[in-house]
Amino acid sequence: MTTPENEPARPTGPRPSVFLERQSYRRRRLADAARMLPFVGAGLICIPLLWPDPGPENSGVPLSSAILYVFSCWAALIVVSLLFGFAARRMSSSEGSAAESEQWPR
């Protein structure tokens, strides 16, 4: 039996490798989401094409609804892009500190 004093000093705190992996994993998935965004946007923009053409007696989709839809989608894309921008900034600024903790303490 070894006493606690005889145990070799282990690095304390979370294992940096696991921590880093999760961090970079998150970052990569975030980048994936950012890559997907334009395709989502393109899909949203194409949806109005499925709307029915105006019939003879003022049927069809009123222009005000179309405006609401298009501008809402647009605004949503902007907001999501803004969030991605902030996330990317946080990621890139935490990159430096993550790189420092990559090494085991000596």
Add this chain to the structure above:
Amino acid sequence: MATLNVLILVCLGYVVLLFGVAFAADRMAAAGRGKWLRSPLIYTLSLSIYCTAWTFYGAVGNAARSGLEFVTIYLGPTLVMISWWWGLRKLVRVGRSQRVTSVADLISSRYGKSNTLAICVTILAVLGGTPYIALQLQSITLSFSIFAEADPSGLYREGASVFWVAAGLAVFAILFGTRNLDANERHHGVVTAIALESVVKLFALLAVGIFVVWGVAGGVTPMMERIDASEIGRWNVDTGRWMAITFLSAAAFVCLPRMFQVMVVENDDESHLRTAAWAFPLYLLLMSLFVVPIAVVGLDLLPAGSNPDLFVLTVPLSQGNDWLAMLSFIGGFSSATSMVIVTAMALSTMVSNHVVMPIWLNTRENASSMSGDVRNVVLMARRVSIAAIMALGFFYYRMSGGGAALASIGLVAFAGVSQILPALVGGLFWRGATRTGALVGLSVGFFLWIYTLLLPGMGGNVMSASVIENGPFGLGWLRPQALFGLDGLDPMTHTVLWSLSLNTLAFCLASLLSFPSPLERLQGAQFVNVFDHSVAPGGWTGSVAQSEDLMIMTQRILGAGPAQDFFQAEAEKQGVRGRWPEPTPGFLERLERELSGSVGAATAHAMIGQIVGGSSVSVEDLLAVADESAQLLEYSSQLEAKSAELSRTARKLREANEKLTQISRQKDAFLGQVSHELRTPMTSIRAFSEIMRDTDGLSAEESRRYATIIHDEALRLTRLLDDLLDLSVLENGQVSLNMGDASLRTVLDRAVSTTMAGADSPLTILRNLSAERIALHSDLDRLGQVFINLISNAQKYCDAPEPVLTISAHDVGGQAVIDFVDNGSGIPPDAQSMVFEKFARVGFDKAGGAGLGLAICREIMHRLGGEITYLPGQGGAAFRVSLPLPHRQAAQ
């Protein structure tokens, strides 16, 4: 009421304001102040030159004609901006790391610095830019005409005003765009002015929109009701156009030269894209927010048939709101000016870099070293090309008649520049894309664009109606607006579909079938894998760490003293005390020049580029560095060869010197010996003649003996002098040979009998008479002299009790070889090399010659074409005389 004069004054005042802003921004940037000049906000606002006068006026017109379709023009760029993570980021990184100056430059450097490709892109961009500039002219002219109608003085003439607007914009663009020559540097002034203009136009459009919604319609809900009640009140868009224009505007957003200029070339920091990714779509959204309301209210309020393209102006005017109209006029004016300035800058850079400069440099091959000269030419080329581009725009406007709707002209330009897209995207993402592919694809797309869109759009005097109706030469499937029988499509959709798909197809096929050059492949790898090769370049101003790095590098190259002096001087020039100078462009340029003196221009550029981080080292840099190294290597190998040659010469000189010294020593020794040799007989002659003079009563016997001695010594002297004379004659080559024919035996007989006559020593001579039947052609007397000398030497010096001299003759390979071997003790080895030297005597005990005999023999044999050598190891003294035989003898 705002008169035309007021309007013109306002325009001029606005231009002066822009100049002031640009000038102040340039000054601030040069002084290193004004961090906000490089902020993401300015970058985003500068991107808004996408919104030209076309957008400002034409969007409303478009909305009035076809409802919500106008929004596609903005949705395309929005999609591009939100895909910055894998699209624009790469483009900007490549542009910065390759120090790209224009979209043509980017394409050309991706495909192995092909200037042909650059010229193609330039032509395409100019042709695409021309209708666009015509559009700006048209919009300004139209807006003027609106005010002119209201002006009571009525002095307005449309044709003249277009000309003056074009001329004014050209002057404006020249003054603005070519003040700063270095296209690599960011035009902080211009960018700031554009940012201001974008604020102005947004503000103007929002003001009109707010006025319309809350001032005219009375709120959002009534506005919405009004929209639904209007003639465009139902969702009704052409599916093809909706998708085609969205795609086209996305493509043009990347490919338009002016967009490339502000987005890539003027980009200060890659991270600005992160902000622009949401801020620019927001700007576009705000720009288009009130378009439909303005259009609907315009349709409602204004009389039928009024131009919907000018609703932005006419709606406030009709409501009597002159100041709002003036503001919106300024907004439209700013949209036009900023677009024209940046387009002219970007196009003139392309034209001067890829068309004018190559031609100019080719015609004057030696002039490229005179940089000042080139600078002037570049400046001139840019000014002239700006003027030419504006003139083209003007003529396009006149030819097209100025009647077509604004939006359709803009779309023509969009479709033109979009032809660059396949080559651009392929170049960024596909390593297999080749120069040939890009060229073929561009040509196909370019041709189809001209054929299906540009020419039909220019009216009947360019392409006849019958061609449009029935196709060229009656070939129906070649109809420009129904290619391959694809009829019934909107012309724009038709062009986009055919030109871009065939362009891409041709590009891919030609790329697959062709093989890229090495430079192309290198550049391809650098472009496609740009994130592996380069680090994110940040802003470089104000970083002291870089100054320190620069200092360390400079010290290594220039040495500590000069480097510190240089930095000190720079710091004083900048007014900085106690620390290193800021790495301003001017300082970096001087430093580069200083370093290039030591390591070569390309190396210096690459080193500074590495430290400052403005760009990574490009393949051209590497090639230039390799070139310089090769030159250095060649130079050093030349030096090496020269130094080897020098050391060879030095060795020869040393040898010659040694020889001369030796000869001089020999001459001294010779003179000494000669005087010694002369003095000995002279002494005895003097002594005996003194005896005979001074002694009385000498017996006859004695006096005869003394006289004999005197006579003998005199003879010896004479002989010595004769020998010396003989030798000198022989050595100087002045001897005239008396050639004759005889057999060797005769010569030897004569020599032996001469030697043995009166000799008392018992020398036995052994000869092989039959072997001596060799016919000679030589100077027989001289040859006899050699033989006599050798025989008498044996007679004198052979120390055997019964001296025997063996003379043997051979005919060896066309040479008569005669050996004289005696049975004495021979010549000691250390003296063997000396026996042929003058005055060399083996022993002094035996009186005799002066030691000139063998020297004379050697000279004689040399003259006769033969030689005399000592044969060691023959038992006694052995000499070999060899003599060339006459040819006819040898031939027998």
